[in-house]
Amino acid sequence: MAAVKLPDGKHLEIRPGDRARDVAERIGPRLLRDAVVAKLNGRLVDLDAPLNSGGEFEVVTKDSPEGLEVLRHSTAHAMAQAILELYPGSKLTLGPPIEDGFFYDIEVAGRITDEDLPRIEERMREIVERDLPIEREEVSKKEAERLYADNPYKLEIIHGLDDGDISVYRQGEFFDLCRGPHVPSTGSLGVFKLQNIAGAYWRGDENNPMLTRVYGTAWPTEKQLKAYLRRLEEARERDHRKIGKDLGLFTFSPEVGAGIPLFLPKGEMLRRLMEDYVREVQSRHGYDHVWTGHLVNEKLYERSGHLEHYSDSMFPPMVDGETRYRLKPMNCPSHMTLYNSEVHSYRDLPLRYAEFATLYRYEKSGELTGLTRVRALTQDDAHIFCTEEQVQEEFGRALEIIREVLDTYGFTDYRVRLSLRDPDDPKYLAGDERWSRAEEALRTALDASGIEYYPGVGEANFYGPKADFIARDVLGREWQLSTIQVDFFQPGRLGCEYVGEDGRAHTPVLLHRAVTGTTERFMAVVIEHYAGAFPVWLSPVQAVVIPVADRHLDYAWKVQRNLADRGLRVEVDDSANSMQKKIRENARQKIPYLLIVGDAEVGEDAVNVRRRGEKKQEAVGVEAFAERVLGEVLARE
Ligand SMILES: [Zn+2]
Numbered sequence: 001m002a003a004v005k006l007p008d009g010k011h012l013e014i015r016p017g018d019r020a021r022d023v024a025e026r027i028g029p030r031l032l033r034d035a036v037v038a039k040l041n042g043r044l045v046d047l048d049a050p051l052n053s054g055g056e057f058e059v060v061t062k063d064s065p066e067g068l069e070v071l072r073h074s075t076a077h078a079m080a081q082a083i084l085e086l087y088p089g090s091k092l093t094l095g096p097p098i099e100d101g102f103f104y105d106i107e108v109a110g111r112i113t114d115e116d117l118p119r120i121e122e123r124m125r126e127i128v129e130r131d132l133p134i135e136r137e138e139v140s141k142k143e144a145e146r147l148y149a150d151n152p153y154k155l156e157i158i159h160g161l162d163d164g165d166i167s168v169y170r171q172g173e174f175f176d177l178c179r180g181p182h183v184p185s186t187g188s189l190g191v192f193k194l195q196n197i198a199g200a201y202w203r204g205d206e207n208n209p210m211l212t213r214v215y216g217t218a219w220p221t222e223k224q225l226k227a228y229l230r231r232l233e234e235a236r237e238r239d240h241r242k243i244g245k246d247l248g249l250f251t252f253s254p255e256v257g258a259g260i261p262l263f264l265p266k267g268e269m270l271r272r273l274m275e276d277y278v279r280e281v282q283s284r285h286g287y288d289h290v291w292t293g294h295l296v297n298e299k300l301y302e303r304s305g306h307l308e309h310y311s312d313s314m315f316p317p318m319v320d321g322e323t324r325y326r327l328k329p330m331n332c333p334s335h336m337t338l339y340n341s342e343v344h345s346y347r348d349l350p351l352r353y354a355e356f357a358t359l360y361r362y363e364k365s366g367e368l369t370g371l372t373r374v375r376a377l378t379q380d381d382a383h384i385f386c387t388e389e390q391v392q393e394e395f396g397r398a399l400e401i402i403r404e405v406l407d408t409y410g411f412t413d414y415r416v417r418l419s420l421r422d423p424d425d426p427k428y429l430a431g432d433e434r435w436s437r438a439e440e441a442l443r444t445a446l447d448a449s450g451i452e453y454y455p456g457v458g459e460a461n462f463y464g465p466k467a468d469f470i471a472r473d474v475l476g477r478e479w480q481l482s483t484i485q486v487d488f489f490q491p492g493r494l495g496c497e498y499v500g501e502d503g504r505a506h507t508p509v510l511l512h513r514a515v516t517g518t519t520e521r522f523m524a525v526v527i528e529h530y531a532g533a534f535p536v537w538l539s540p541v542q543a544v545v546i547p548v549a550d551r552h553l554d555y556a557w558k559v560q561r562n563l564a565d566r567g568l569r570v571e572v573d574d575s576a577n578s579m580q581k582k583i584r585e586n587a588r589q590k591i592p593y594l595l596i597v598g599d600a601e602v603g604e605d606a607v608n609v610r611r612r613g614e615k616k617q618e619a620v621g622v623e624a625f626a627e628r629v630l631g632e633v634l635a636r637e
Pocket residue numbers: 073077169176177178179180182
């Protein structure tokens with residue numbers, strides 16, 4: 001008799017005609033209550049799926065990532081049903097689950113706006129109320145075509161499917177072409193909320209018809225939905241585009257061009273502080289800074305192979321007679337050319353070239369968003385030329401730099417993905433031996449660092465293994481920031497050499513390394529992480545002096561000059577606003593220190609200090625205040 005094997009290793013006999021739900025019920029009726037689907041031999045199946053042959057069996061509940069996806073996609077079906085009922089004649093296309101929710105792209109008969117969403121939600125709740133069983137039905141290609149005779153989108157999908165591999169899910173009158181699986185009935189959906197409407201071209205192609213995309217979110221419980229909506233609101237409040245505008249950090253202008261951020265004085269200060277910091281850390285760790293310009297003769301990219309593999313991301317050439325120039329999309333070939341301008345011996349290695357270079361990459365205009373996706377991006381790039389024996393130490397050194405910088409910014413929750421080769425994939429170039437040694441070196445360095453890491457087999461570049469840092473911000477969102485990549489390939493291709501101890505020419509190994517990734521994107525992450533309330537060392541304006549009355553203005557400027565002379569970034573609010581309004585406005589600008597000066601302070605050579613986020617004020621001598629803040633800056637608090 002057939003049996004299923006449960007996750008705890010136990011076996012359970014199955015009877016003829018048993019469905020997944022019967023087994024789940026035998027494991028425990030409560031488990032069945034939380035079940036959305038089951039997993040049989042690694043594949044998700046409906047609870048009504050027959051279990052003829054047995055195998056590894058697992059119940060999937062609403063709270064698991066897979067269960068959540070099924071729940072969300074099933075909610076998309078209910079939404080599609082509601083829309084078809086309210087807007088008869090609408091045509092469904094595709095409705096996948098996405099992170100935290102789902103969408104459905106629909107050619108709506110009529111028009112849906114955000115105001116219609118409550119009405120659609122209402123109808124969805126009625127459909128839940130009806131508790132319609134959700135049933136799978138295998139259909140032939142012919143039958144599927146008949147069902148969708150008047151829906152060109154679904155017909156296009158069906159044409160791409162193999163006969164014998166087509167299924168339809170029905171709930172009441174509603175049906176949808178779908179691979180499944182789904183929750184057993186509309187009554188087993190969780191809680192949901194429709195969020196917004198957007199336009200989307202069929203198959204993402206702007207030559208195709210524009211469809212209506214309706215976004216929603218779905219969760220097992222009301223509590224989870226509420227928590228999610230709160231997180232969303234918090235993220236909206238912290239959106240770097242909003243804060244960038246409120247704090248006067250950066251802007252964009254169609255007159256300059258899409259994806260080219262323009263930094264206002266405070267934004268440029270922030271940028272410089274961030275870059276100076278990394279520059280300082282790098283210098284301390286033995287890096288040399290170089291500069292290699294913005295234009296590169298295309299021939300170099302022909303030799304490096306970038307023209308062949310990377311030209312989609314490059315701007316078109318600028319032609320000057322016989323020469324074609326490209327805006328630099330990456331530094332590697334330039335740094336290798338720089339390396340080749342001198343003869344190197346093994347004694348020179350490792351050689352570490354670092355550059356804050358603004359690079360230009362052709363991103364589609366539809367994909368540009370704020371500072372996270374731009375066309376002009378500044379990489380804190382470095383290339384380390386070393387011998388194979390030095391890879392481990394250099395990799396470890398890069399890990400240290402990255403860790404120091406991420407810690408300073410308060411990113412303490414991060415992990416590393418160590419991307420390794422898939423030994424069976426022929427795309428991995430360097431000889432087996434070198435790969436194994438390099439992977440071993442990276443592992444050893446990571447182990448020594450104590451940083452949490454996990455392997456990604458088959459995710460390495462074709463030219464070598466790499467490590468990517470994935471950090472969580474205060475909202476728990478993950479960002480891929482830093483990277484260290486080993487390269488066995490490009491130095492040879494561009495003829496980089498060093499004279500070894502044996503007097504012969506050898507090819508160095510190259511490490512590509514970025515600490516914060518790109519300044520622009522990292523700035524977006526940092527803005528959202530701090531919600532614009534930057535620590536003192538990073539604040540474009542560290543203090544604003546606020547005179548109580550006009551007669552204190554001269555003293556206010558004296559304090560400003562005094563503190564500025566000490567290297568602090570201080571302004572005077574000499575606007576016509578009342579003192580209370582000045583305090584409010586500058587607090588809104590998230591200035592770390594407001595220094596209020598009136599009669600008492602003038603006499604004492606003091607300031608009345610109000611720290612960001614605190615109500616209490618405290619009189620401090622100007623000198624003592626300067627010392628305190630300089631101490632904080634030094635400690636990067
Ligand atoms: Zn479906």
